[in-house]
Amino acid sequence: MTEANPLEGDSPKHKFVLGSLFASASLSVVASALIIYTLAEGTIEFFLAEEATFLGFIGGGEWVPNGRNPRFGIWPLLSGTFLIAGGALLIAVPLGVSAALYLSEFASNRSRKILKPAVEILSGIPSVVHGFFALLVISPFIRTYFDASYFNAASAIIVVAAMILPIIVSISDDAIRAIPREMREASLALGATRWETASRVVLPAARSGIVASVLLALARAVGETMAVTLAAGSVASLHLDPLREVQTLTAYIAQVATGDIPPGTATDAGFAVGATLFILTYTANTLAIGATKKRLGRKPGKLSKSLGNLSRKARSAISSFSNGDIPGRAPVDPLSPNSTDLKRRKSEVIWRRLIGSSLLLGMGFLTILLHSVIKAGAPGIDLAFLTDYPSSRAHLAGIGPVILGSIWLIALTMIFALPAGVGAAVYLTEMSRPSPINLFLRRTIQNLAAVPSIIFGLVGLYVFSRMLGFGLSLLTGSLTLAMMVLPMIVVTSEEALLAVPKGFREGALAVGATRWQAVRYHVLPNAVPGIATGAILSVARALGETAPILFVASIFSKTAPTGVLDGFMAMPIQIFFWTRHPSQSFQDLAASTILVLLMLLLILNAMALFVRNRAEARRSW
Amino acid sequence: MKKGGNISVKNLTIKYGDKVAINDVSIELIEGKVTAFIGPSGCGKSTFLRAFNRMNDEIIGASMEGDISWMGKQILSDEIDPVLLRRAVSMVFQKPNVFPISIYENVAFGLRIQGENEPSNLDAAVKQSLVDAALWDEVKDRLYDDAYSLSGGQQQRLCIARALAIGPSVLLMDEPTSALDPIATAKIEELISTLKSKLTIVIVTHSMSQASRISDHTAFLYLGDLIEFGETKQIFEDPKQELTGQYISGRFG
Numbered sequence: 001m002t003e004a005n006p007l008e009g010d011s012p013k014h015k016f017v018l019g020s021l022f023a024s025a026s027l028s029v030v031a032s033a034l035i036i037y038t039l040a041e042g043t044i045e046f047f048l049a050e051e052a053t054f055l056g057f058i059g060g061g062e063w064v065p066n067g068r069n070p071r072f073g074i075w076p077l078l079s080g081t082f083l084i085a086g087g088a089l090l091i092a093v094p095l096g097v098s099a100a101l102y103l104s105e106f107a108s109n110r111s112r113k114i115l116k117p118a119v120e121i122l123s124g125i126p127s128v129v130h131g132f133f134a135l136l137v138i139s140p141f142i143r144t145y146f147d148a149s150y151f152n153a154a155s156a157i158i159v160v161a162a163m164i165l166p167i168i169v170s171i172s173d174d175a176i177r178a179i180p181r182e183m184r185e186a187s188l189a190l191g192a193t194r195w196e197t198a199s200r201v202v203l204p205a206a207r208s209g210i211v212a213s214v215l216l217a218l219a220r221a222v223g224e225t226m227a228v229t230l231a232a233g234s235v236a237s238l239h240l241d242p243l244r245e246v247q248t249l250t251a252y253i254a255q256v257a258t259g260d261i262p263p264g265t266a267t268d269a270g271f272a273v274g275a276t277l278f279i280l281t282y283t284a285n286t287l288a289i290g291a292t293k294k295r296l297g298r299k300p301g302k303l304s305k306s307l308g309n310l311s312r313k314a315r316s317a318i319s320s321f322s323n324g325d326i327p328g329r330a331p332v333d334p335l336s337p338n339s340t341d342l343k344r345r346k347s348e349v350i351w352r353r354l355i356g357s358s359l360l361l362g363m364g365f366l367t368i369l370l371h372s373v374i375k376a377g378a379p380g381i382d383l384a385f386l387t388d389y390p391s392s393r394a395h396l397a398g399i400g401p402v403i404l405g406s407i408w409l410i411a412l413t414m415i416f417a418l419p420a421g422v423g424a425a426v427y428l429t430e431m432s433r434p435s436p437i438n439l440f441l442r443r444t445i446q447n448l449a450a451v452p453s454i455i456f457g458l459v460g461l462y463v464f465s466r467m468l469g470f471g472l473s474l475l476t477g478s479l480t481l482a483m484m485v486l487p488m489i490v491v492t493s494e495e496a497l498l499a500v501p502k503g504f505r506e507g508a509l510a511v512g513a514t515r516w517q518a519v520r521y522h523v524l525p526n527a528v529p530g531i532a533t534g535a536i537l538s539v540a541r542a543l544g545e546t547a548p549i550l551f552v553a554s555i556f557s558k559t560a561p562t563g564v565l566d567g568f569m570a571m572p573i574q575i576f577f578w579t580r581h582p583s584q585s586f587q588d589l590a591a592s593t594i595l596v597l598l599m600l601l602l603i604l605n606a607m608a609l610f611v612r613n614r615a616e617a618r619r620s621w
Numbered sequence: 622m623k624k625g626g627n628i629s630v631k632n633l634t635i636k637y638g639d640k641v642a643i644n645d646v647s648i649e650l651i652e653g654k655v656t657a658f659i660g661p662s663g664c665g666k667s668t669f670l671r672a673f674n675r676m677n678d679e680i681i682g683a684s685m686e687g688d689i690s691w692m693g694k695q696i697l698s699d700e701i702d703p704v705l706l707r708r709a710v711s712m713v714f715q716k717p718n719v720f721p722i723s724i725y726e727n728v729a730f731g732l733r734i735q736g737e738n739e740p741s742n743l744d745a746a747v748k749q750s751l752v753d754a755a756l757w758d759e760v761k762d763r764l765y766d767d768a769y770s771l772s773g774g775q776q777q778r779l780c781i782a783r784a785l786a787i788g789p790s791v792l793l794m795d796e797p798t799s800a801l802d803p804i805a806t807a808k809i810e811e812l813i814s815t816l817k818s819k820l821t822i823v824i825v826t827h828s829m830s831q832a833s834r835i836s837d838h839t840a841f842l843y844l845g846d847l848i849e850f851g852e853t854k855q856i857f858e859d860p861k862q863e864l865t866g867q868y869i870s871g872r873f874g
Contacts, residue, residue, distance in 0.1 A: 109681070182718035186780070188679060190731035190787055191708035200734065205721050334709035334790070335694055335701060340736040344704075 017516050021431055024423025028445045028490070031483045035448075035455060038462040039278055042271020046072075049265040057272060063236035063247070065266035072269050074276060076236035080153070080246035081280075084228055085221035087157035087242060088164055093214055095161075096168025097203075098355035099362065100210075103169070104176040105198040106352055115359055122366050123166030124601055126544025128572045129373070129594050130159040131230030132579045136587055137372045139231060148243035151233030157242060159227045162365050164217035169362075171216065175209020176202055195348045208291050215288035216450070219281040223452025225250035225547040226572075230579055234260070249277045250547070253454045257461075257550040274458050278451065285450035289443075373598070377591030385592060389558050390574070394585035399593055404560035405474075405553075405568035406543060412478035412564065413485065413542050418535055420482075421489025425531075428490070429497045430505075430519045449487035456484045456548040465552060475564045477549045484548055485538040492534025496527040529615030536608040540601050546572035571597045625692050625709065625790035627652050628673065628821070633687035635668050635677060642668040644845040645687070650838075655813060655822040657836035657853065659829060661873065664842045666825045667715075670793050673823065674710040675703035691791075708735070711789035715796045717776035719768040719783075724760050727768050727779055731787035746786050753819075754782035755812050774805025781812065792816065794824040798831065810835050829869055833857045841865045 046052050051070050060073015099119070103112055138155040142148050179202050187197040203210075233245035234255055247255075255261050256270035337345070388398020424445070432438050460480030470476040500523045508518035554567040561568045571593055578590035628650040635643040642665045650656050658666040668677065675696070677683045689696050696706055708731065720727050728747045737743060747764070751757040756778040760771070768779060777797060784792060794813075798806040813822060813835050826832050832839050833853055840850040841862075849856060849865045860866040867873060 180718070182714060182716060183720065185676065185679070185714060186718040186720065186783075187730070189674060189676060189707055189712035189714075190734070190783065191704055192731070192734045193704050196734045200730070201720055333692075335692065335696075335705055337702065337705060341702075341705060344734075344736075345702075 014514055014516055018427075018431060021423050021427035024420045025427040025432075025441050027420050028424065028441065028448050028486060031459075031486065032444050032448055034459050034463050034483075035278070035451060038459045039271055039275040039455070042268055042458070042462065043275045046265065046268035046272045049268065051265050052269070052272075061238050063252075065252075065261060065269055070266060072265075072272075074273070076238045077247060077249045077252055077273060078276075079238050079240060080232065080236065080251070081222055081248040081277075083153050083240050083242065083246055084156050084160055084224075084232060084248055085218060087153070088160035088221045089214065089218060091157070091161035092165045092168055092217060095358040095361060096165050096213070096217070097172055097210060098358035099165075099169045100172035100176055101198055101203060102352075102355045102359060104173055105194065105202060106356065115363075118359075118363055118366060119166050119169050122162060122362060123170070124540065124544075124605060125163075125369070126546065126572055126597065126601075127163060127224060127226040128230070128544070128546045128575050128579070129369075129598070130163055131227035132575065132587075132590055132594060133369045133372065134159040134227055134231035135579060136376075137368070142243070146243055149233075149245050151231065151235075151245040152243050153232050153246045154242040156228045156232040159231065160221050160224050162362070162369075163224060163227065164221050165362055167217045167220055168213045171213035172206070172210045175206040175213070178209070179205045193344060193348045195351045196344070199351070212288045212291040215284050215291060219284040219288070219450050219452075222284065223250060223277065223281050223450075223454070225254050225452065225454040226576060229254040230576070249273050249280075250452060250454050253277070253458065254547065254550055257454070257457055257547075271458060271462075274455050278455055281450055281452055282447060285447060289446060373591050373594050375591075376588050377593075377595040380588055380592035381595060385589075386596070390569070394583065394589060397586075397589055399571065399574060399596065401558065401560040402569045402571055402574045402593070403596070406570045408474055408561050409477050409481065409549070409568060409570055410539055410542055412474060413481040414535065414539060416479060416482035417485050417489055417538070421486050421538075422493045422531055424486075424490045425493030425497060426519060426524070429494050430523060431515060445487045445490050448483075449491070451484075452547075453484055453545055454547040454550070456480050457551045459483065460548060461551040470565065472552045472554050472567050473565045474561050474568045477552045477568060477570070478564075480548045480552065481542045481545065484545065485542050488538045488541060489534060492537065493527070493531045496530025496534065497523060499530060500526045529611050533608045533612045536604055536611065540604040540608075543604070544572055544597065544601060546576055549573060550576070625652065625821070628689060628691045628791070630672075631688045631690070633669075633672060633685065633689065635665070635672060635683065635685050637680070638682045641845055643672070643842075646842075646847040648840060648847060648850055650821065650823060652821050653817060654837040655817050655824060655835055656838045656840065657832035658823070658825045658840050658842060659827075659832050659868075660842035660848075661868070662827075663844075665845045666842050667795050669842065670712075670795055670823060670825050672697070673791065673793055674707045674712050675701075676707075676712065678703055708787045709789055710791040710793060711784035711787060712793040713777070713780050713784050713795065713797050716800045717773060717780050719771075719776050719779055721767065721769060723765045724768050724771070724779060725764040728783050728786045731783060735787070750782040750786040751779075753785050753816070754778045755808065755815075756782055772805070774801050774808060777801060777805070777809060778812065781809075785816075789820065791821045791823065794822065796825050796827055799827055806831075829857075829871075841868060843868070 047054055047057075052072050057072050057074055060071060061075045062071040062073045063076040064071045103115060107115060134155040135151075138158055139148070139150065139152060142152065142154055143150070148154065183201060183205060184197055187201040188194075192200070228248050229251040232248065232251060234247050234251060235245045236247040236252065237245070239246070252273050253270045256267050261267055261270070385398045386403065387400040388396065389401060390399065391397040428438060428441060457480065460476050464470045464476040464479050465472060470479075504522045504526065505518045508522045509515070513521070549570060550573065553570055553573040575590045575593045575597065578586045578593065581587060581590075630646060630648045630650070633643055633646045634641065646669065658669060660666050671677045672685060672689060673696075677685060685697055687697070694701060720730065725747055728750050729743050732743060732746055748757065751760060756775060759775060763770070768776065771779060777800075798809050801809065810831065813824070816822060824836065836853045838851065839853045839856040841848045841856065843864060849860060849862045851861075856865065857869055860869060
């Protein structure tokens with residue numbers, strides 16, 4: 001054994017490890033920089049064009065990108081976006097908050113065990129599938145009862161509401177369950193009913209979390225692309241009539257992506273629209289983060305300042321009251337109900353049923369969606385369909401190369417995103433102390449997670465495809481998706497690391513391990529199941545994602561890719577094009593592809609569940 | 622306030638699932654007196670206390686057998702609505718659990734849910750309750766401040782005021798001073814001795830000195846069994862049971 005100085009500093013190897021972990025954590029900054037660079041560059045290019053002026057863009061009421069006299073006024077796209085996002089919130093917020101309240105306050109353990117996964121299933125359905133459902137099931141239904149056009153905002157509003165419902169339910173549920181049991185007991189012990197406790201104590205106490213859930217849902221609704229593109233149409237016009245066609249910000253970018261917009265100023269306009277979208281969702285997300293931070297009771301006395309005058313007035317009034325007996329309150333027999341009590345009992349029953357039924361609505365939506373997809377898609381699934389090449393004749397078409405394309409894409413995505421994401425998580429939770437840099441990295445990751453997926457598509461097109469010259473290839477597609485799933489992997493890995501008891505680290509450090517050795521040998525191995533669960537769920541997310549690769553997938557590649565620079569097709573893109581096809585035989589092919597995709601997602605989720613449960617069963621700590 | 626008479630417990634058994642928390646206890650709580658439940662941790666004192674306002678109903682898997690009769694009614698029977706029972710039998714908990722709203726609204730809450738919204742009635746009740754809880758002088762200038770701006774001891778007295786506002790006949794207190802410093806504890810103890818002229822008080826306490834200072838009767842519970850019950854003076858000076866003697870002399874617990 002060499003006689004090394006025991007107090008000698010870090011080894012070069014340790015520095016190298018720390019350096020690479022820091023680099024992983026910085027990748028999110030690089031990704032964010034690329035987003036801002038892309039949007040800024042494209043937007044500047046757009047405004048340099050003759051047809052476009054800044055004032056005309058932010059003040060204009062007409063959006064006519066094509067033709068001899070194009071006009072680029074953003075308001076029709078904004079009104080379309082707000083019609084759909086606003087309409088969706090109007091449906092989803094009352095339903096979602098009711099459902100969360102019911103789940104946490106009234107549902108028995110057993111029904112919670114059934115209902116919570118149902119909400120999770122709803123959140124796992126890819127947006128292109130919602131688009132299929134909106135265009136081919138909801139829209140016809142609406143048209144039989146109302147004078148609506150084929151493409152209409154209402155059908156998009158309904159599916160977007162279903163998409164954001166799980167966000168509101170799960171975040172509000174977390175906020176409500178974080179309210180201490182003591183608070184509920186205090187209310188019950190004062191003679192409040194369960195509903196009075198839920199509505200007058202628990203709900204107000206959880207309001208900051210609920211506000212955050214609504215803001216996050218808003219950001220998601222504004223950024224939602226595929227369902228809106230499919231169902232709401234592609235005519236930008238300034239109106240708020242849900243029965244007519246509208247175009248959203250995202251739908252215009254998607255229109256650019258699918259090549260329906262000629263190159264030149266109209267395509268550059270996509271970047272300006274992207275920048276607008278980015279600013280909107282960034283603002284909503286920042287407000288949401290602010291709302292979650294505002295925990296109750298943190299800042300004593302703040303309320304009194306805002307209520308200063310009121311308080312003073314009330315003070316002088318109340319101080320002058322006599323100490324006499326309180327009039328007419330104590331009932332003669334406190335154990336028999338008076339008329340108010342009977343009314344309270346009745347409203348208890350009514351309210352419980354009302355908020356419970358919100359969950360039934362969500363379940364009903366899910367059932368009808370699955371039923372119609374199975375009805376349209378199941379007959380078309382056979383071995384030939386799974387292995388054949390896509391074709392312009394419906395009865396010959398299959399999705400063999402498309403499935404392979406998706407598998408290639410996801411494998412490459414995870415090769416890029418998994419090491420970087422886990423590295424970033426290890427750096428942030430284990431290897432660094434709270435510092436401005438650390439805080440900055442975290443905020444960047446949080447913001448990256450809220451960027452609408454279609455914007456990643458613009459970055460992929462601009463940076464990977466054009467600037468770096470990767471073209472419309474698997475490499476471009478997977479790098480784009482990797483940027484998108486990176487924050488998700490970081491967050492789930494961080495949770496897995498934080499779940500490992502502190503004692504493991506301290507035990508290792510106390511016997512002379514370096515910080516990295518403690519992490520490498522005692523923390524990471526115990527966090528593997530949690531990290532794996534997060535990774536599998538990220539795979540599921542990437543597999544169903546359509547918008548970011550809409551720019552780069554090529555409808556013309558009929559064969560499976562053989563290398564990373566080959567063109568490719570992926571299942572969600574195929575679903576998108578087949579759903580838009582006017583002939584029903586192709587729409588049924590879309591349904592069959594959806595079924596295959598949903599099966600794969602189901603398998604992935606089952607795997608995640610299996611990994612998690614097995615790890616929990618085996619865990620000795 | 623009406624005191625509502627003695628509370629008599631007959632053969633009360635409380636279980637969590639299969640685990641027996643209170644085993645066949647019979648006891649008579651005297652109107653207008655302070656009764657203390659003492660015993661080592663896990664002996665079932667809090668569970669026992671929560672039977673009197675049926676808070677055990679809120680715990681999944683908890684079941685109660687036996688009778689508690691009060692005001693001529695069996696309060697454990699299905700005919701009694703726990704919501705109504707709880708405004709006659711009020712409760713203060715171990716940790717101060719004020720609501721994250723103003724001091725005023727904390728006290729007014731119990732009345733508001735009963736449909737009392739007349740400002741002058743609420744004002745009078747809030748003031749009276751805060752006076753009764755010996756908190757009025759400290760908060761009268763900031764009634765609309767967030768209740769969390771109060772100190773721990775003040776929060777606990779606010780909880781007492783809140784419990785008094787609904788005009789109960791019985792006040793249950795579950796280790797009300799265990800989270801407080803000695804000065805705040807002394808204030809609460811003083812408060813208890815003034816309140817007993819108006820209410821029947823049942824208090825669970827970890828501290829034997831507290832029980833001997835404030836209570837008229839003491840019940841010693843051990844592992845779910847009622848070992849001894851009697852006047853506080855007798856329990857502490859001349860315990861009949863060997864176990865009681867060992868506990869109060871600090872040999873276990």
